[in-house]
Amino acid sequence: MTPARQLRDYQHEAIAYLRAAWAAGVNRPPAVLATGLGKTEIFTDPTLLDPFLDAGQRVLDIVHTDELAEQAARKARRNNPGRRVGIVKAEMNQVTAEIIIASRQTLQSKKRRDAIRSVGLIVIDEAHHALRTNTYGKILEHYGCFAADEPGPVIDPHDGPDTYPTRSTPMVAGFTATLARGDKGKLSTVWQAPPGGIFRRDVLFGIRRGYLLDVRAKQVIIPDMDLRKVKVTGGDFSDASMAEELERTFAPETIAKAYLEHAVSERTGQLRKGIAFWPLIDTAYHAAEAFNAAGIPSEVVHGDRTRLSKAERRAVLARLHSGETVVVHSVDALNEGFDEPTVDVAVLASPTLSEPRYQQRGGRVLRPDLTVPPAEREKALLLDCVGAGARHGLRGLIDLSPERMQGVNAQDGDSLLEIDMMLQEIEEQQPEQGGGALDFAEDYHGEISVVEYDPLGRASLWSRTPEGAWFMSAGGVGYVFLVESIAGEPSHYDVVLCSKLSYRRDGVDPWARATDYVDLPLEEALGWAEELAVETGGHGTKSLIGKKSVWRRAEPTEAQKNYATKLGIVPDGLSKGELSERIDNVNAARRIDPLVRRVVEASKA
Numbered sequence: 001m002t003p004a005r006q007l008r009d010y011q012h013e014a015i016a017y018l019r020a021a022w023a024a025g026v027n028r029p030p031a032v033l034a035t036g037l038g039k040t041e042i043f044t045d046p047t048l049l050d051p052f053l054d055a056g057q058r059v060l061d062i063v064h065t066d067e068l069a070e071q072a073a074r075k076a077r078r079n080n081p082g083r084r085v086g087i088v089k090a091e092m093n094q095v096t097a098e099i100i101i102a103s104r105q106t107l108q109s110k111k112r113r114d115a116i117r118s119v120g121l122i123v124i125d126e127a128h129h130a131l132r133t134n135t136y137g138k139i140l141e142h143y144g145c146f147a148a149d150e151p152g153p154v155i156d157p158h159d160g161p162d163t164y165p166t167r168s169t170p171m172v173a174g175f176t177a178t179l180a181r182g183d184k185g186k187l188s189t190v191w192q193a194p195p196g197g198i199f200r201r202d203v204l205f206g207i208r209r210g211y212l213l214d215v216r217a218k219q220v221i222i223p224d225m226d227l228r229k230v231k232v233t234g235g236d237f238s239d240a241s242m243a244e245e246l247e248r249t250f251a252p253e254t255i256a257k258a259y260l261e262h263a264v265s266e267r268t269g270q271l272r273k274g275i276a277f278w279p280l281i282d283t284a285y286h287a288a289e290a291f292n293a294a295g296i297p298s299e300v301v302h303g304d305r306t307r308l309s310k311a312e313r314r315a316v317l318a319r320l321h322s323g324e325t326v327v328v329h330s331v332d333a334l335n336e337g338f339d340e341p342t343v344d345v346a347v348l349a350s351p352t353l354s355e356p357r358y359q360q361r362g363g364r365v366l367r368p369d370l371t372v373p374p375a376e377r378e379k380a381l382l383l384d385c386v387g388a389g390a391r392h393g394l395r396g397l398i399d400l401s402p403e404r405m406q407g408v409n410a411q412d413g414d415s416l417l418e419i420d421m422m423l424q425e426i427e428e429q430q431p432e433q434g435g436g437a438l439d440f441a442e443d444y445h446g447e448i449s450v451v452e453y454d455p456l457g458r459a460s461l462w463s464r465t466p467e468g469a470w471f472m473s474a475g476g477v478g479y480v481f482l483v484e485s486i487a488g489e490p491s492h493y494d495v496v497l498c499s500k501l502s503y504r505r506d507g508v509d510p511w512a513r514a515t516d517y518v519d520l521p522l523e524e525a526l527g528w529a530e531e532l533a534v535e536t537g538g539h540g541t542k543s544l545i546g547k548k549s550v551w552r553r554a555e556p557t558e559a560q561k562n563y564a565t566k567l568g569i570v571p572d573g574l575s576k577g578e579l580s581e582r583i584d585n586v587n588a589a590r591r592i593d594p595l596v597r598r599v600v601e602a603s604k605a
Contacts, residue, residue: 035363057120127174
């Protein structure tokens with residue numbers, strides 16, 4: 001018998017989360033894991049599937065494309081060697097298998113759905129596509145997944161798998177890297193938030209633990225490119241209009257030169273492998289020609305079977321894997337589910353106003369190549385050629401914090417996801433500082449240059465005290481801040497916690513303490529401090545709300561104004577968020593700067 005695989009801790013936690021949600025009567029919980037954290041490993045794991053299969057029920061995994069169906073089936077067979085795994089798509093109709101992998105397109109047909117019976121669990125991969133009004137909703141409706149849920153027995157997540165209940169209504173699990181949409185479709189029409197919140201493991205979580213590559217980003221500015229000339233239709237840039245602007249400015253040739261300059265491996269001295277995302281197929285072919293002319297072996301993949309057969313597409317990706325092809329130019333073909341860890345450069349040459357789409361593309365190059373020792377792995381590289389990184393980030397966290405929800409009047413019965421979607425709509429209508437499609441475009445034109453930017457958005461999370469200490473709020477209980485390491489190497493930092501409570505008269509904060517994270521380079525110290533802030537303060541921390549939440553644009557309350565005045569802050573003309581930040585800075589300075597001074601003075605004694 002094949003030895004059991006060793007799931008990672010967070011993958012076990014995801015399974016326990018799903019079981020607990022079902023036990024609490026939440027039939028359709030989603031799980032959010034960044035690209036590369038092994039969603040397929042979770043939803044094909046026997047620990048999750050066996051209770052249903054042992055009860056004589058089938059597991060139906062619904063994936064978004066034919067390629068994803070084949071990929072999921074391979075992993076399901078490997079992970080469940082004693083089970084019958086089948087595929088239902090196109091001409092394949094293996095409906096008697098215990099575990100069925102089916103494509104969304106195929107299950108549009110009621111006849112194909114009718115042939116799959118005795119379903120106990122439905123898994124939806126790329127769950128952000130699922131709405132009650134689209135094909136996914138029809139599929140779930142067909143299997144009775146929206147029927148009133150009967151309360152089940154309470155399940156301790158630590159109990160064995162035999163504690164699952166058997167119900168007539170199938171359980172549903174959704175997996176996605178980005179539980180958000182670029183349009184105004186309400187994900188809450190399908191997905192339910194359990195009482196304890198939605199399970200999430202984001203990009204930073206994966207990077208800190210070595211499951212994902214760290215990431216750098218460079219913005220390549222194309223001479224004379226002006227996104228004000230690009231039409232916006234349906235809430236996003238028009239592909240045809242964007243392609244025209246790329247061609248007008250000879251962008252493919254410029255981007256090829258930038259690739260030669262910036263995508264060279266420090267470890268091998270060779271060009272790194274990459275994926276380039278373009279708006280139209282013809283533009284992608286033109287770009288491949290420009291890259292080939294510059295000496296970068298390139299090919300194109302896309303979804304038009306009349307121009308590129310399935311066999312040809314597989315051959316292109318095989319040559320990318322072998323290194324014969326260095327860059328593959330894609331048009332809506334590799335946004336989701338593509339798994340090639342030898343590729344660690346993403347060329348973003350198709351702008352989008354959709355943060356989920358941006359995150360999907362950037363996430364394609366974060367998987368580490370396990371054949372390369374960890375110490376030798378380079379940071380993934382995003383070459384942003386159309387300004388997407390100036391608007392979006394890779395965190396992908398949905399903000400459901402109480403502070404953010406103060407910005408709307410929620411009605412009884414509204415779920416957290418419904419409230420979140422309301423907030424997203426409000427933020428799109430009232431972008432900070434008048435931003436939006438046109439303002440975004442106006443910032444993007446000028447001479448060619450390459451500038452660094454922060455794809456993880458740390459600048460919006462951290463503040464500095466008057467004496468220069470970096471800090472962030474750990475919810476309502478304290479601050480996390482950095483102190484330059486005295487005993488360690490130069491330019492290394494220690495991560496420290498202190499209370500938001502008043503000091504004793506002797507000026508000592510009894511809650512202040514050093515953490516285990518000491519003598520670290522700045523980037524590592526920032527990362528661990530952010531995670532510590534989340535663990536200490538929960539979902540109300542500044543690390544989750546950032547500076548774009550709706551509540552921040554509201555008028556300050558009278559109590560907030562009075563408190564600010566006592567601190568010597570003039571509240572006139574400030575929004576609620578701006579005033580809150582001024583108050584936080586004053587309080588933080590009173591707590592943190594004296595502590596830092598004492599540490600420095602003690603080191604000199």
